[in-house]
Amino acid sequence: MEAKTFDGPIFEPVENPLERFQQECKANLMECQLTADTVTSAGALAQVLDSLPVGEVFLQDDPALRQLINNSGSARPLRWSSQSGPAEIAQATVTLADALIAQTGSVFVSAACGGRGASVVAPCHIVYATTRQLVPDLVTALRNATAEGRLEKNSFACIISGSSRTADIEKILVQGAHGPMRLVVILEKSI
Numbered sequence: 001m002e003a004k005t006f007d008g009p010i011f012e013p014v015e016n017p018l019e020r021f022q023q024e025c026k027a028n029l030m031e032c033q034l035t036a037d038t039v040t041s042a043g044a045l046a047q048v049l050d051s052l053p054v055g056e057v058f059l060q061d062d063p064a065l066r067q068l069i070n071n072s073g074s075a076r077p078l079r080w081s082s083q084s085g086p087a088e089i090a091q092a093t094v095t096l097a098d099a100l101i102a103q104t105g106s107v108f109v110s111a112a113c114g115g116r117g118a119s120v121v122a123p124c125h126i127v128y129a130t131t132r133q134l135v136p137d138l139v140t141a142l143r144n145a146t147a148e149g150r151l152e153k154n155s156f157a158c159i160i161s162g163s164s165r166t167a168d169i170e171k172i173l174v175q176g177a178h179g180p181m182r183l184v185v186i187l188e189k190s191i
Contacts, residue, residue, distance in 0.1 A: 024105020028162030
């Protein structure tokens with residue numbers, strides 16, 4: 001049998017990173033909420049948190065996220081990454097992203113984004129990012145992370161392309177198999 005060769009690109013080129021990211025998020029069963037500013041981003045965060053069962057929220061300790069949660073008006077108990085890792089009882093984690101990959105609708109995170117457990121422990125992972133963080137493809141995301149020293153400074157890096165899911169058993173899709181059942185990206189338009 002003759003080996004198959006592929007001459008064309010695996011992915012179509014990215015012409016409009018924002019539009020492509022939104023399309024790919026939908027295909028990946030992710031929620032992408034495009035917001036106009038920090039006020040509407042805080043409102044989007046409040047709306048997501050209000051939709052979850054009562055419980056603790058783990059947040060990456062970053063000034064932008066402190067402002068976002070304060071502006072959201074949420075009264076939930078909070079645990080910051082500077083205090084400890086996320087507890088297993090956490091209902092959500094809120095982190096920043098290192099980059100957003102338009103070609104695959106993926107979120108690039110590292111240990112700086114709240115630690116290793118921030119993207120896998122809670123049933124809902126909320127990522128706050130700006131359109132300035134959109135890159136066309138994985139090669140660009142890794143090139144930028146290398147140039148900025150993020151890969152050397154962090155003990156792990158991860159590409160997240162949707163909620164955790166599997167269809168191993170009888171080809172039935174099960175979400176939340178090995179991580180969050182829900183991934184929400186609050187994507188704020190950069191000025």
